[in-house]
Amino acid sequence: EAGVTQFPSHSVIEKGQTVTLRCDPISGHDNLYWYRRVMGKEIKFLLHFVKESKQDESGMPNNRFLAERTGGTYSTLKVQPAELEDSGVYFCASSLRDRGAYEQYFGPGTRLTVT
Amino acid sequence: TQLLEQSPQFLSIQEGENLTVYCNSSSVFSSLQWYRQEPGEGPVLLVTVVTGGEVKKLKRLTFQFGDARKDSSLHITAAQPGDTGLYLCAGRTSGTYKYIFGTGTRLKVLA
Numbered sequence: 001e002a003g004v005t006q007f008p009s010h011s012v013i014e015k016g017q018t019v020t021l022r023c024d025p026i027s028g029h030d031n032l033y034w035y036r037r038v039m040g041k042e043i044k045f046l047l048h049f050v051k052e053s054k055q056d057e058s059g060m061p062n063n064r065f066l067a068e069r070t071g072g073t074y075s076t077l078k079v080q081p082a083e084l085e086d087s088g089v090y091f092c093a094s095s096l097r098d099r100g101a102y103e104q105y106f107g108p109g110t111r112l113t114v115t
Numbered sequence: 116t117q118l119l120e121q122s123p124q125f126l127s128i129q130e131g132e133n134l135t136v137y138c139n140s141s142s143v144f145s146s147l148q149w150y151r152q153e154p155g156e157g158p159v160l161l162v163t164v165v166t167g168g169e170v171k172k173l174k175r176l177t178f179q180f181g182d183a184r185k186d187s188s189l190h191i192t193a194a195q196p197g198d199t200g201l202y203l204c205a206g207r208t209s210g211t212y213k214y215i216f217g218t219g220t221r222l223k224v225l226a
Contacts, residue, residue, distance in 0.1 A: 033213075045214060048211075048212055056212070091158075095212075104148075105160070109157050
């Protein structure tokens with residue numbers, strides 16, 4: 001069974017540009033989460049989808065970040081316009097509908113560098 | 116703001132030694148997880164504990180959840196070079212699937 005995949009693995013963009021990160025969860029997983037780690041800090045929750053619905057977006061830093069999960073399969077996280085402080089590693093995780101509290105499977109992350 | 120503090124931050128030990136990593140908070144958690152992360156990869160779940168005082172064992176790793184569900188520890192017996200990595204604890208509060216991650220403990224086991 002394929003794990004959580006994320007694309008791209010690395011992205012280097014200039015301040016003010018737009019970047020879109022993609023996450024493909026494990027097939028059949030209704031729950032999808034976005035987290036990020038900025039330099040020197042702990043991993044922080046961004047938001048949680050149940051299928052295509054946003055269940056909790058309390059961790060989204062500001063309105064420059066837009067997450068979507070059309071059709072309840074893969075998800076995208078768009079940053080527009082990117083700022084220097086957005087640099088970090090963005091992780092996606094997924095879990096089965098009833099196992100979200102106990103098992104979250106993480107992808108390898110996308111390393112975003114904003115210059 | 117909820118905060119999960121891990122100690123020590125860094126640990127370098129010889130193969131065969133024992134070690135304990137601590138995860139502490141002032142918040143009460145419904146469940147707490149331990150992950151291990153290696154460079155270029157995402158965190159990999161090791162264990163989830165949900166009951167105060169619970170102890171779980173995974174080969175040479177022993178995990179304990181504090182009685183008040185505010186803290187946890189990870190004990191490794193006879194550490195091996197393959198145990199090298201970043202260990203993370205993460206706690207979840209009631210009513211959410213959101214996990215708060217700890218600051219991490221970077222372990223290096225020397226052969």
